[in-house]
Amino acid sequence: MGKSIVILGSQWGDEGKGKIIDLLMRDASVVVRFQGGHNAGHTLVNQGEKTILRLIPSGIMHSHVQCLIGNGVVLSPTALIQEMGELERRGIAVSERLRISEACILVMPYHVALDQAREKAKGKSAIGTTGRGIGPAYEDKVARRAIRFNDLFDEKYFCAKLEEVLDYHNFILQNYHQHTPIDYNQLRDNLLAEVPQLRPLKADIVALLAEYQAQDKNIIFEGAQGTLLDIDHGTYPYVTSSNTVAGAASIGTGYGIRHLNYIMGVVKSYSTRVGSGPFPTELQDDIGKQLASRGNEFGSVTGRPRRCGWLDMVGLHRSIQLNSFSSICVSKLDVLDELETIRICTGYRLHGKTIQIPPADAKSLDECEPIYEDWAGWRQSTAGISKYENLPQKAKQYLSRIEELAGVPIALISTGPDRNEVIVLQHPFQEK
Ligand code: IMP
Numbered sequence: 001m002g003k004s005i006v007i008l009g010s011q012w013g014d015e016g017k018g019k020i021i022d023l024l025m026r027d028a029s030v031v032v033r034f035q036g037g038h039n040a041g042h043t044l045v046n047q048g049e050k051t052i053l054r055l056i057p058s059g060i061m062h063s064h065v066q067c068l069i070g071n072g073v074v075l076s077p078t079a080l081i082q083e084m085g086e087l088e089r090r091g092i093a094v095s096e097r098l099r100i101s102e103a104c105i106l107v108m109p110y111h112v113a114l115d116q117a118r119e120k121a122k123g124k125s126a127i128g129t130t131g132r133g134i135g136p137a138y139e140d141k142v143a144r145r146a147i148r149f150n151d152l153f154d155e156k157y158f159c160a161k162l163e164e165v166l167d168y169h170n171f172i173l174q175n176y177h178q179h180t181p182i183d184y185n186q187l188r189d190n191l192l193a194e195v196p197q198l199r200p201l202k203a204d205i206v207a208l209l210a211e212y213q214a215q216d217k218n219i220i221f222e223g224a225q226g227t228l229l230d231i232d233h234g235t236y237p238y239v240t241s242s243n244t245v246a247g248a249a250s251i252g253t254g255y256g257i258r259h260l261n262y263i264m265g266v267v268k269s270y271s272t273r274v275g276s277g278p279f280p281t282e283l284q285d286d287i288g289k290q291l292a293s294r295g296n297e298f299g300s301v302t303g304r305p306r307r308c309g310w311l312d313m314v315g316l317h318r319s320i321q322l323n324s325f326s327s328i329c330v331s332k333l334d335v336l337d338e339l340e341t342i343r344i345c346t347g348y349r350l351h352g353k354t355i356q357i358p359p360a361d362a363k364s365l366d367e368c369e370p371i372y373e374d375w376a377g378w379r380q381s382t383a384g385i386s387k388y389e390n391l392p393q394k395a396k397q398y399l400s401r402i403e404e405l406a407g408v409p410i411a412l413i414s415t416g417p418d419r420n421e422v423i424v425l426q427h428p429f430q431e432k
Pocket of ligand 1: 012013014039040041127128129130131132133134135224225229238239240241274275276
């Protein structure tokens, strides 16, 4: 029987999902993105060669894999064409293997302008978005005014709709943000010029996935961002504008929820966050800097430095509740190699009380003080180790403690950026 596996970030994104999806693609024939847009940055390294994917699913490097983009994704046609061009120039066939839902919402230049103008206006209270127009595009979807992928292929309808929507957004850009308006003719012509390249990509993703499921194919649902950035369950308002939890895999593709049979959460062995928002275990000291430099913690899309801190089991526990993980993958273990002491946050103190459940509002979360337990570091290299027995004893103890606190088995341990730098304890596609 085929298996449908969801792979998600269980923290604030950048857990290393791309690498894990790329690795598991050997055993799957389909991969589908279900939320987010080109705010994502999924890094794959194969034999030292690095590829950063933003919109195109992380299976594209495997020639046998069909890559799908579901309705839950917000799609910038320009970013897509640029990314396809980058891959095709490297000899990777994309257009034959990529299919996009007709219902995807388009991210337009006016969304980008609005996102950036708003962030600028917010000053110190800015969210710290990627500035890619993701929030405004999702707003248009909910407001039922968005232009969808399918609209591009009916020129008359598309032009009328674009004119109407642009008129609305230009009013806000000009009057509220004192921004120069976006020129309709130029935008229309740019988009229509992209249509011939985009038309062959459109597909009924709901039907395709149902067909693959009936053919017993192994399918991977590729999450973007991370659970704690979820629009409903994350550290609101410091979140992205989509649902990033496992349930979104069904909604964002139209895949029957009963067919999803395994959910893996990728957990970085410490924590990082890009942009603003509460981060109880954040380290402002040299250890934070050491994690950032050893872990190369710079946004793969924006290049912004990521904030670093200790592993937070309170946040992870909430993530486990939200996603019902079948297993977890602990990533970037090697980044901790040189530390003398490694801390795990097991609770928070808030207003004199110890709590194990994160408060719902960002302000209270910001006031939480972490309660730590300390573990001795192993102080030897784990880089590239692919057999569990070769790990230092203290690294094994750290991992066992994570597993014990999480109450979810560790299936994979990632020990470096390359596809093969991984310990496989339980293979998700081979599990019963
Ligand atoms: P937006 O998704 O661009 O609206 O940004 C909202 C928040 O999500 C900001 O804090 C971003 O830094 C964060 N974010 C968006 N995409 C990613 C990602 O792929 N990795 C990590 N953080 C992200």
